[in-house]
Amino acid sequence: MRTKAAPVARPYDVEEVRAQFPILKELVHGRPLVYFDNAATSQKPRRVIKAESAYYATINANVHRGVHTLSTKATEAQEAARETVRKHIHAEHAREVVFTSGTTAGINLAASSLGQLLLQPGDEVVISGMEHHSNIVPWQLACERHGATLKAIPITDTGEWDLKKAPFSDRTRILAIGHVSNTLGTINPVKKLIAEAKKRGITTVVDGAQALAHLAVDVQALGCDLYAFSGHKAYGPTGIGVLYGREGLLDRMPPWQGGGEMIDTVTLEKSTWARLPFKFEAGTPNIAGIIGLGEAIRWMEDYDKTAMAQHEQALLEHATQGLLAIDGLRILGTAKEKVGVASFVIDGVHHYDLGVLLDQQGIAVRTGHHCTQPLMDRFGVSGTTRASFACFNTIAEVDAMVAAVKKGVKMLR
Amino acid sequence: MTIEQAQQEVVDEFALFSDWQDRYEHLIGLGKDLPLIAPAHKTEDNLVRGCQSRVWLHAKQENNLVHFTADSDAMITKGIVALLVRVYNDRPPQEILSASTAFIDRIGLREHLSPNRANGLSAMLDQMKRYALAYSPRP
Numbered sequence: 001m002r003t004k005a006a007p008v009a010r011p012y013d014v015e016e017v018r019a020q021f022p023i024l025k026e027l028v029h030g031r032p033l034v035y036f037d038n039a040a041t042s043q044k045p046r047r048v049i050k051a052e053s054a055y056y057a058t059i060n061a062n063v064h065r066g067v068h069t070l071s072t073k074a075t076e077a078q079e080a081a082r083e084t085v086r087k088h089i090h091a092e093h094a095r096e097v098v099f100t101s102g103t104t105a106g107i108n109l110a111a112s113s114l115g116q117l118l119l120q121p122g123d124e125v126v127i128s129g130m131e132h133h134s135n136i137v138p139w140q141l142a143c144e145r146h147g148a149t150l151k152a153i154p155i156t157d158t159g160e161w162d163l164k165k166a167p168f169s170d171r172t173r174i175l176a177i178g179h180v181s182n183t184l185g186t187i188n189p190v191k192k193l194i195a196e197a198k199k200r201g202i203t204t205v206v207d208g209a210q211a212l213a214h215l216a217v218d219v220q221a222l223g224c225d226l227y228a229f230s231g232h233k234a235y236g237p238t239g240i241g242v243l244y245g246r247e248g249l250l251d252r253m254p255p256w257q258g259g260g261e262m263i264d265t266v267t268l269e270k271s272t273w274a275r276l277p278f279k280f281e282a283g284t285p286n287i288a289g290i291i292g293l294g295e296a297i298r299w300m301e302d303y304d305k306t307a308m309a310q311h312e313q314a315l316l317e318h319a320t321q322g323l324l325a326i327d328g329l330r331i332l333g334t335a336k337e338k339v340g341v342a343s344f345v346i347d348g349v350h351h352y353d354l355g356v357l358l359d360q361q362g363i364a365v366r367t368g369h370h371c372t373q374p375l376m377d378r379f380g381v382s383g384t385t386r387a388s389f390a391c392f393n394t395i396a397e398v399d400a401m402v403a404a405v406k407k408g409v410k411m412l413r
Numbered sequence: 414m415t416i417e418q419a420q421q422e423v424v425d426e427f428a429l430f431s432d433w434q435d436r437y438e439h440l441i442g443l444g445k446d447l448p449l450i451a452p453a454h455k456t457e458d459n460l461v462r463g464c465q466s467r468v469w470l471h472a473k474q475e476n477n478l479v480h481f482t483a484d485s486d487a488m489i490t491k492g493i494v495a496l497l498v499r500v501y502n503d504r505p506p507q508e509i510l511s512a513s514t515a516f517i518d519r520i521g522l523r524e525h526l527s528p529n530r531a532n533g534l535s536a537m538l539d540q541m542k543r544y545a546l547a548y549s550p551r552p
Contacts, residue, residue, distance in 0.1 A: 214489060353488050357489075360433045367465060
């Protein structure tokens with residue numbers, strides 16, 4: 001008689017994970033690719049690539065319209081992905097999951113629609129000083145349109161919110177904040193700030209672009225009203241993202257874009273809107289992208305999130321130690337709670353030059369202002385070199401980067 | 414020496430280097446040797462804005478030739494700026510306008526002139542040609 005073995009949690013095997021990413025076999029300038037630009041976009045496991053191409057190869061059809069078999073299958077696949085997203089971020093209803101083209105589109109939807117719903121002349125919108133331009137500019141546009149003012153939570157020397165100076169007032173209507181800083185890696189205390197905002201009756205929007213790949217996101221536990229993210233930074237395809245919205249709020253928000261799919265009835269005088277989430281999904285959606293996103297989430301869910309996060313923390317610690325041993329190097333963003341992002345400046349070395357020399361050695365990092373110019377101004381730098389890690393990176397790759405930085409610095413000084 | 418000959422000279426010079434490190438060390442050295450633009454010309458108006466590194470370019474006409482001085486805040490960018498100035502400096506406007514930039518490809522630095530806007534070099538080249546056009550003799 002055979003006894004059933006108790007399930008044993010698999011130890012995190014980075015080589016097994018790497019084997020699923022075809023691009024990691026590529027050579028750059030004749031050297032094995034070391035990909036440390038995951039905060040810009042992560043690489044894709046084979047399963048995601050296959051799911052997208054299988055859609056086109058076997059069930060490509062427009063959704064929600066046709067009565068034919070393919071259309072039914074495509075619709076089912078799309079709605080199955082919506083349910084996957086719902087479960088993953090712990091939304092109450094699948095109709096609270098709106099597909100967008102990415103975080104930028106999600107925030108533009110939020111800013112445009114919430115602006116119309118909530119902002120009056122003299123009102124205020126609060127963001128933070130470390131936001132990505134995508135979570136600044138849409139709010140500037142909304143404020144301009146409605147005569148409101150944009151205010152920002154200042155940033156401390158360690159790259160965290162200075163919450164004592166949060167500029168809330170009785171005119172604050174909207175709080176729009178990043179869950180994780182793309183430039184510094186700081187994991188922000190969003191739950192705490194949202195609770196504070198809620199007490200004041202402020203509507204809350206979270207830019208989750210940098211969070212989904214690294215943290216367990218639970219929109220109900222966070223208590224936010226809206227939460228935007230992209231698929232491509234979390235092992236999914238480009239051109240697809242999600243705006244989660246609490247049903248009660250989405251119901252009151254006016255549509256952002258008009259077109260097919262988002263209407264109930266149309267006459268030449270007046271239209272009425274479709275039910276949620278379709279009211280916010282004008283036009284044919286990125287069906288292949290939605291299916292790819294669903295697959296990326298299921299792929300992530302196959303791993304123990306804690307083990308994955310621990311692996312990334314080990315990479316960050318190793319990189320931080322190695323980099324800090326370089327003369328004249330300073331790391332921006334030294335918060336206790338960080339995802340795997342090491343952003344640094346080196347005395348006498350321009351980030352562009354270093355980026356070029358790292359690329360020559362097969363190492364892909366991001367250099368520049370990372371779409372956070374106000375944050376660069378805060379730290380008095382024009383840009384940084386940023387290494388951002390993902391679950392498929394290794395300690396050996398970190399060592400290769402540190403050695404390559406040393407070589408680059410030697411050439412430039 | 415024509416622009417074409419000056420370009421060939423650059424290509425021959427870079428052919429001496431077999432690996433990337435020597436090539437880039439040479440480029441960085443060229444940047445260091447670049448005669449600096451006069452501080453008075455390092456103005457906002459002369460700034461060719463890249464997303465990451467910045468380039469300053471000043472031009473004037475002397476004896477029907479276009480005279481360029483330039484600078485950059487990044488060393489590799491400055492090295493390529495030095496090459497462009499060396500090749501295009503003190504030439505008749507017509508010759509600058511009709512010259513190709515293929516020599517940059519041939520020395521393995523094509524990526525620096527890609528239109529990804531990061532370093533401002535592609536914009537600098539456009540700006541050099543615009544100066545040449547402005548200084549062209551009127552028909």
